[in-house]
Amino acid sequence: MLTDRLARERADHHAGRVRVVRGGKRLARNRHHLAAAQLTEVEWRQRWEAERWFLHADGESGKRYGNETIRVTPDGEVSIRLPAPLAHLANAPHGRYALGCRVAFAHRGAEWADRIAANRAVAYRIHLDVARGRWYLTASWQRPPAPALPLSAALAHGVIGVDTNADHLAAWRLDVHGNPIGNPRRFGYDLAGTAEHRDAQVRHALTRLLRWARSCGVSAIAIEDLDFAAEKTREKHGRNKRFRQLISGMPTGRLRARLTSMADATGITIIAIDPAYTSKWGAQHWQAPLTSATRNTTRHDAAAVAVGRRAQQHPIRRRTPPPPHDQSDRAGHRSVQADRRVAGREGTRHRTPDHAHDAPGPDAARTRGTSAPNTVRGAPVQLMFTG
Incomplete structure (x- = not known):
């Protein structure tokens, strides 16, 4: 079949016949289906001639x-x-x-x-x-390629993290330290209908995003580098048909291409980051702290914070452990050692001398010698091996 089609194309090429439909294939097919296209023959003829x-x-x-x-x-x-x-x-x-x-x-x-x-x-x-x-x-007209700014210069005034979804863009502004500022913003779009309608919806959402970024004085927008071209197969996601339909409907390529070209005209830098675990870790570390009586933070809003912090090369987790002053650990409990539901996790530890192997008794005289540490990790650990 392919050999036969190739032979026909070569014959047309040698004969000088160019099979090009001015106005598109859809306009040519509408001539045979005027009732379905809701056109009369005169109206169709006007459109046909207007394309020339x-x-x-x-x-x-x-x-x-x-x-x-x-x-x-x-x-x-x-x-x-x-x-x-x-x-x-x-x-x-x-x-x-x-x-x-x-x-x-x-x-x-x-x-x-x-x-x-x-x-x-x-x-x-x-x-x-x-x-x-x-x-x-x-x-x-064509614009010359804009020079790439250093990452430090682009992030000098903070960043706006954007989480891409099937029907909207969730965005949140972050300061230079990675802290969310103000309230999250949502820019919705409807991808139903014709290709022109979908393209207009994406363009309108990106225009509102860029205008908000310029009004905030931010010079960088962080977005996930999503690419489902090689992952929307049955072998990748099994029988999860709903999830495959969701990722297939997300306009990842169209959004990335549109945002890059539109941001070039406004002088805003686009930073593409690794999307791994941004939604999961954002919901784990940021959704609950950012939810209040007047603000309902969604999982997508928290993911936008995670995207922005990753672009700033900050850890996604909300609280980092403080450095200890010395081996006695005067900094108190660290967030990695106590769950957030544990009462008094931020307080100082009580002295527990009984954990030390050489703790002096109550009647022992004080000396200036080296004393045993009062933390569990300072005590020696005895390992027993059995043959």
């Missing part, structure tokens, strides 16, 4: 206003360089046709004005929107 009514020109750096074919001046005047057979239709000098309307770019208009002022390349496309009955002019 466009004019596109790539820009070139060094040319006036960054494009010689389609030129847009800073005040919004559009002129098109006509080819030689259509030169008699020109209404402007140098064989150009000037449109009678003015254009304006509401989105990134300042950035576009800076590019054409420096005669940097800008690509334009003029196309017809049949649904709205309007002609549109779109501008596009």
Whole structure:
């Protein structure tokens, strides 16, 4: 079958036939299913012809206003360089046709004005929107890769940890010491519907996340480096169909690509961290302490804190053991030695001289000699081996 398909493609290539559907395969199939597409033949014909009514020109750096074919001046005047057979239709000098309307770019208009002022390349496309009955002019350009900042400079003002989920992004701001500040934020999105709808939902959620990061003055966002491309198989997760459907629906690749490109324009650094055990350890160490009468901290909010602390190279656990002053352990109980439900775990230890092997009796005279330590670990341990 593959050999036969290859032979047909090679025959079309040698014959010069290019099988390209302008407007996409869906628009071509709608012609045979007009009732299902809720279109009439006239409406479909308008969309079919509109996909062919466009004019596109790539820009070139060094040319006036960054494009010689389609030129847009800073005040919004559009002129098109006509080819030689259509030169008699020109209404402007140098064989150009000037449109009678003015254009304006509401989105990134300042950035576009800076590019054409420096005669940097800008690509334009003029196309017809049949649904709205309007002609549109779109501008596009490429940005040079942004220089990578050192991790210390990116984390100088704290970080925002983001936990990725199937229907929302859970985010929490952390200071330079890894402590949560303020309340958690949630940016939801709906991945049901068409591909355009899903892409718009993801873009809107990331836009709100970046705006919040800029308002907080944070220069770094930490996100999990999730990749289920090789793990959403039955061999990996067995019969857990619900979990396989959950990870398959998470837009990990789309989120990472979108967030990286959008953050580049805002000057925010994206830090990808290892996602291992962030949800489990975040819920274990941070969910209960951050829950109050006025704030219900979810497992995803606690995972966002864990993600941010890992990006800052802090341990995820909430309390680290204090260093002992000396062998007598005046620092008191450590968090690794006592459970959080044990009463008095932060208090000092009581003196227990009976644990020492050479503890002096009550009638013994005090000397300045070395005394035995009063901790259990200071006493010698006797190991017995049996043959």
